[in-house]
Amino acid sequence: MSELKNDRFLKALARQPVDRTPIWMMRQAGRYLPEYRATRSQAGDFMSLCKNTELACEVTLQPLERYDLDAAILFSDILTIPDAMGLGLYFEEGEGPKFRKPVRTEADIEQLNVVDTASDLAYVTDAVAMIRRELHGRVPLIGFSGSPWTLATYMIEGQSSRDFARAKTMLYTQPELMHQLLDKLALSVIDYLNAQISAGAQVVQIFDTWGGALSHAAYLEFSLAYMQKIVSGLIKHAEGRDVPVILFTKGGGHWLEAMAETGCDALGLDWTVDIGAARARVGNQVALQGNMDPAVLRSDPARIEAEVATILQSFGTGSGHIFNLGHGITPDIDPAHAKVFIDAVHRFSAR
Amino acid sequence: MSELKNDRFLKALARQPVDRTPIWMMRQAGRYLPEYRATRSQAGDFMSLCKNTELACEVTLQPLERYDLDAAILFSDILTIPDAMGLGLYFEEGEGPKFRKPVRTEADIEQLNVVDTASDLAYVTDAVAMIRRELHGRVPLIGFSGSPWTLATYMIEGQSSRDFARAKTMLYTQPELMHQLLDKLALSVIDYLNAQISAGAQVVQIFDTWGGALSHAAYLEFSLAYMQKIVSGLIKHAEGRDVPVILFTKGGGHWLEAMAETGCDALGLDWTVDIGAARARVGNQVALQGNMDPAVLRSDPARIEAEVATILQSFGTGSGHIFNLGHGITPDIDPAHAKVFIDAVHRFSAR
Numbered sequence: 122m123s124e125l126k127n128d129r130f131l132k133a134l135a136r137q138p139v140d141r142t143p144i145w146m147m148r149q150a151g152r153y154l155p156e157y158r159a160t161r162s163q164a165g166d167f168m169s170l171c172k173n174t175e176l177a178c179e180v181t182l183q184p185l186e187r188y189d190l191d192a193a194i195l196f197s198d199i200l201t202i203p204d205a206m207g208l209g210l211y212f213e214e215g216e217g218p219k220f221r222k223p224v225r226t227e228a229d230i231e232q233l234n235v236v237d238t239a240s241d242l243a244y245v246t247d248a249v250a251m252i253r254r255e256l257h258g259r260v261p262l263i264g265f266s267g268s269p270w271t272l273a274t275y276m277i278e279g280q281s282s283r284d285f286a287r288a289k290t291m292l293y294t295q296p297e298l299m300h301q302l303l304d305k306l307a308l309s310v311i312d313y314l315n316a317q318i319s320a321g322a323q324v325v326q327i328f329d330t331w332g333g334a335l336s337h338a339a340y341l342e343f344s345l346a347y348m349q350k351i352v353s354g355l356i357k358h359a360e361g362r363d364v365p366v367i368l369f370t371k372g373g374g375h376w377l378e379a380m381a382e383t384g385c386d387a388l389g390l391d392w393t394v395d396i397g398a399a400r401a402r403v404g405n406q407v408a409l410q411g412n413m414d415p416a417v418l419r420s421d422p423a424r425i426e427a428e429v430a431t432i433l434q435s436f437g438t439g440s441g442h443i444f445n446l447g448h449g450i451t452p453d454i455d456p457a458h459a460k461v462f463i464d465a466v467h468r469f470s471a472r
Numbered sequence: 473m474s475e476l477k478n479d480r481f482l483k484a485l486a487r488q489p490v491d492r493t494p495i496w497m498m499r500q501a502g503r504y505l506p507e508y509r510a511t512r513s514q515a516g517d518f519m520s521l522c523k524n525t526e527l528a529c530e531v532t533l534q535p536l537e538r539y540d541l542d543a544a545i546l547f548s549d550i551l552t553i554p555d556a557m558g559l560g561l562y563f564e565e566g567e568g569p570k571f572r573k574p575v576r577t578e579a580d581i582e583q584l585n586v587v588d589t590a591s592d593l594a595y596v597t598d599a600v601a602m603i604r605r606e607l608h609g610r611v612p613l614i615g616f617s618g619s620p621w622t623l624a625t626y627m628i629e630g631q632s633s634r635d636f637a638r639a640k641t642m643l644y645t646q647p648e649l650m651h652q653l654l655d656k657l658a659l660s661v662i663d664y665l666n667a668q669i670s671a672g673a674q675v676v677q678i679f680d681t682w683g684g685a686l687s688h689a690a691y692l693e694f695s696l697a698y699m700q701k702i703v704s705g706l707i708k709h710a711e712g713r714d715v716p717v718i719l720f721t722k723g724g725g726h727w728l729e730a731m732a733e734t735g736c737d738a739l740g741l742d743w744t745v746d747i748g749a750a751r752a753r754v755g756n757q758v759a760l761q762g763n764m765d766p767a768v769l770r771s772d773p774a775r776i777e778a779e780v781a782t783i784l785q786s787f788g789t790g791s792g793h794i795f796n797l798g799h800g801i802t803p804d805i806d807p808a809h810a811k812v813f814i815d816a817v818h819r820f821s822a823r
Contacts, residue, residue, distance in 0.1 A: 284802065286770065293771035293779075336765045336798075337746035338782065374726055375744060393726060395688035414687045416635065420644035428644075431689065447687075451635065 123258030125323075130191045130261050134324065134365040134386050134408050136441040142433065142470035143191035144463055145263070147389075148449030149184040150196045154456055156183050167212045168204070171197050177248040178255055185259065187456065188463045191443075192260050192324070195252060195317070197245055199267030199328050202309050203276045205241035206233050216280075223279030225287070227295075230302045236309035238316035245313070246320040253321030264322030266314050268329035268370075269306035269351075270344035273299070285334055292343055299343060307347040311354035318356045318364050326367040326389065327351060333372015333391075340376055349383040367410055371448060374399070381407045392447030397435035408441040413462070415446045418454045422461040429465040444470075474609030476674075481543045481612050485675065485716040485737050485759050487792040493784065493821035494542035495814055496614070498740075499800030500535040501547045505807055507534050518563045519555070522548050528599040529606055536610065538807065539814045542794075543611050543675070546603065546668070548596055550618030550679050553660050554627045556592035557584050567631075574630030576638070578646075581653045587660035589667035596664070597671040604672030615673030617665050619680035619721075620657035620702075621695035624650070636685055643694055650694060658698040662705035669707045669715050677718040677740065678702060684723015684742075691727055700734040718761055722799060725750070732758045743798030748786035760787065761794040764813070769797075769805045773812040780816040795821075 369389025720740025
């Protein structure tokens, strides 16, 4: 493997000093980029793009050509594991992901097999390996997975949901069954992320998109406990380095202390949290990643720069900050505004 | 007016001792009740029901006939003010509220008039007065309004939204224009709530359904500041009593300390907050209202009772707790489960 030329992101994750605050954007390889839309139209539908190693590699690298980013993130979907479990993931234009065979009954859950990444999800690890080669050490590569609870919500609902009626009914009415499902998912995620690490991922992030829909007690029992299990089961060192883990629970600002206790290296913050207050709560125990509202990118350059300055100032001096959006960049954003954002982070944070 | 027979709710709002924890449910007069659906089908569409004084009174009282509730809440919609401003509120079956004439431009906002409740919203104050008479002092009556920010999101988007793209673009790109809109709305809400109080509402609640979509700084500037203005502008005493104000920002758990500083009497909590931790943060400064996940009502009676016990225990001993759901009860709930919930609160909290 090529030597890493930009280790700003890894240093910040280790709470070590950096020359300027590193930045990447959730969903940085995405529909807001015309070059992404061109590649995507070549591939056909979204999952075909994910499953095509060359094209997945190509779109992963696209934002690095345009912007001065400090990390690349594997282009894939959070729902590859349930897809590999046989649920039949598909996307309808203009709608979220859906499953042809949602999981509803005890029998459905008992029949699910823990995923064997080597045989079921080789297209992902192939993409990781190719991206690592093609990066030539420019920046570190992030691998990722959905959290067990987040995967379970899609599997049970069969699609995204506003109130998670079916998933929560199972959680409250058949908690043992929910735990059985989450346990299979946690084992699958461990295998999946370890395979990504073995293939070359240098950092991994767990996306808990829907943990914030749970009550305090239910979050701890049904989402965080399984992320804890994953953190404990991951490969800790690879290629002579630590492999940091980032936990991101959207709407999880109440639970930062508990999240930090899992042994993860960093917490992703959505934009509702004041990052300075978050830092005061978790101290130097973990790094913090975030957290500008992606909606700010719809406004003008002056306002984008003002928001960047406010967040940098709120975090304060010292190490352990990775700049990011508080959620994925949306398709309607002008790519020039993303550049203003990224450049402002580097310029304003230069030590 | 008849003398108040059950003042448990008012006592808890004043952090005074009560014989048992008072309870009401957000959206307690609603579609989960067959008697509501019958009255609604008589009225025609949803707004016709809101505007029919007798029928609005009838549905307000329905849940009190079934359940041992400690408060009634005016049956109405949070969007009556923008409707009175001429935006043309309507509801399509199975969808949320929509406006025929959304507010998009500077000219749109300049043309909006502050609502004069006496002339524009007499149907609401008529309903309040009739409900008070028909209650015969059984329990106190809650009046309510949407918060300025929440009203503004619907007015700008023209409907409910996942990411508030237009509203946030205005907030970040034309903050002065957004402030102009919010100011007109705050003045309208003050007039509207004061008219409800004058007509007989004994408590008022401000529903800030979408404040939780904002960043920390934007929440303080664009939502809380206007709720503060409303709290300051409300009639403080009526009929020889204090008129308490409850602020409810869904997803606002980060900001409880700031909310308590407005001078309100109670904070509504959604279910993501641990109520014991919330109490530790705001002390005895305000009462706390909440906060069971409405999804728990889909499960079995034993589980509902267990959740009630957990929340009561988390709040702990002493006064200042009003039990409620963390959000409105949903149409799919079995009315028998609501009874289990309400009765459990009273039984488990009996001093």
